[in-house]
Amino acid sequence: MIGANERTLNKVRGTGIGLLSQDPLSSLTPHLRVETLLTEGLLDRGLANRAEAHERALQALVEVGIAEPAARLRQYPHELSGGMRQRVALAAALMCAPELLFADEPTTALDVSVQARVLELLAGVRDRGVGVLLITHDLGVVAGLADRVAVMYAGRIVETAPTDELFSAPQHPYTAALLAAVPRLHGDAQSQLVGIPGDPPQPSARPPGCAFAARCVRAVAVCSESRPELTQCAGRNQVSSLARRSSGADCSAGSADHHGRLSSVVARTG
Numbered sequence: 283m284i285g286a287n288e289r290t291l292n293k294v295r296g297t298g299i300g301l302l303s304q305d306p307l308s309s310l311t312p313h314l315r316v317e318t319l320l321t322e323g324l325l326d327r328g329l330a331n332r333a334e335a336h337e338r339a340l341q342a343l344v345e346v347g348i349a350e351p352a353a354r355l356r357q358y359p360h361e362l363s364g365g366m367r368q369r370v371a372l373a374a375a376l377m378c379a380p381e382l383l384f385a386d387e388p389t390t391a392l393d394v395s396v397q398a399r400v401l402e403l404l405a406g407v408r409d410r411g412v413g414v415l416l417i418t419h420d421l422g423v424v425a426g427l428a429d430r431v432a433v434m435y436a437g438r439i440v441e442t443a444p445t446d447e448l449f450s451a452p453q454h455p456y457t458a459a460l461l462a463a464v465p466r467l468h469g470d471a472q473s474q475l476v477g478i479p480g481d482p483p484q485p486s487a488r489p490p491g492c493a494f495a496a497r498c499v500r501a502v503a504v505c506s507e508s509r510p511e512l513t514q515c516a517g518r519n520q521v522s523s524l525a526r527r528s529s530g531a532d533c534s535a536g537s538a539d540h541h542g543r544l545s546s547v548v549a550r551t552g
């Protein structure tokens with residue numbers, strides 16, 4: 283889609299892709315009633331007449347679990363609760379039946395019970411055959427919803443794998459560090475929370491080699507010189523790492539060791 287003109291983009295928006303963003307109060311136009319927000323995509327594209335669009339909007343609100351849908355259609359976004367606004371935003375994103383839904387931190391601004399309901403709805407959308415591309419920092423949300431995960435660092439994918447494999451055997455040092463940093467409910471109450479020392483590079487000053495090198499416990503000299511590319515690893519993971527290539531080590535055999543070393547090093551320094 284990069285470089286596509288406005289006409290092409292408009293064809294894809296709504297029908298090809300839908301967007302559910304983090305903050306529904308910002309993403310829902312405040313001076314439009316819910317009915318207009320839900321139906322304008324259908325009407326603008328000539329996919330329904332006004333009566334049909336009204337019926338579809340009512341049905342869409344029922345599908346996202348909103349009671350009294352006829353009354354809600356007459357309301358403005360600021361008159362709804364945060365959870366209801368996010369469900370209206372989801373209904374709006376699905377009105378033109380997109381093939382792919384981008385969900386960008388869709389639960390970050392919600393309390394835990396509403397978060398669970400929105401995740402349930404997203405799982406239902408996925409099960410209906412709509413592709414869901416979830417962008418999130420919440421590993422719990424990833425574990426509960428995603429079939430496959432791509433871990434990004436400094437704007438690049440550093441590891442991608444089926445969700446269960448990524449969580450049980452992370453191959454990239456950054457993935458392992460992220461998982462080690464998740465607080466454990468049943469861990470030792472006195473133990474320190476593990477962190478990742480240092481900061482990510484500024485986008486305007488990316489290093490020539492691996493962007494994670496300054497923070498990586500497995501870094502070797504070549505890591506600061508060449509940028510690693512994604513390569514197939516043991517199992518179904520794809521990983522970008524130069525240490526593995528330069529040492530010739532098998533990454534799956536090394537992953538548990540990565541994790542242990544990383545946890546202990548970060549705990550000491552963090």
Ligand code: SF4
Nearest residue numbers: 492498505523524525
């Ligand atoms: S390329 Fe080197 S610095 Fe980067 S993650 Fe792999 S081992 Fe660490």
